[in-house]
Amino acid sequence: MSKKLKNEQQLLKEALRVGALYAEKRHAGRFESTDSVKQKVEYLYRLLVHDKLIQPLAKGQESEPLMKHKLALWISRQLPDDHPLLK
Template sequence: MKKLKHEAELVKEAIRIGGVYMEKRGAGQFEATDSASNKITAIYRLLVLDKLIQPLAKGEESEPNMKHKLALWISRQLPKGHPLLEE
């Protein structure tokens, strides 16, 4: 698993966009007290359920791997030329 250049920022953006997606889909919403770990897990599982990302292999569902998957997902959603996609 090769780390992306702006992976931490991409994960933050994925949490933000994923939260909006979750609300619009009617799957719930995050509270201010929810941890980043819970948000990452919830968004990852929702995206897998909706078949927007491929699930990790059994035994590979760790927080760093889920973060990486979310970073990859959001990097494909951002428009070309976005500052987080620059090398």
């Protein structure tokens, strides 16, 4: 498994927040308050793979922890270098 990022949990939260805005702007759906974190992670991961914004995980490697890690990596690359979550 990949090395854990610093602040990975907070990065994941930010990825879900930004990803929800992205999905809405793209008219690809919206997260509901009743959606579980697992559902949000899987949906956002699949949307970003579909839009070719992230590389898909290898077949058989699509676990929730790895999807969360991919989303945290994705958002860490979107944030400015001086963002508090990257320190």
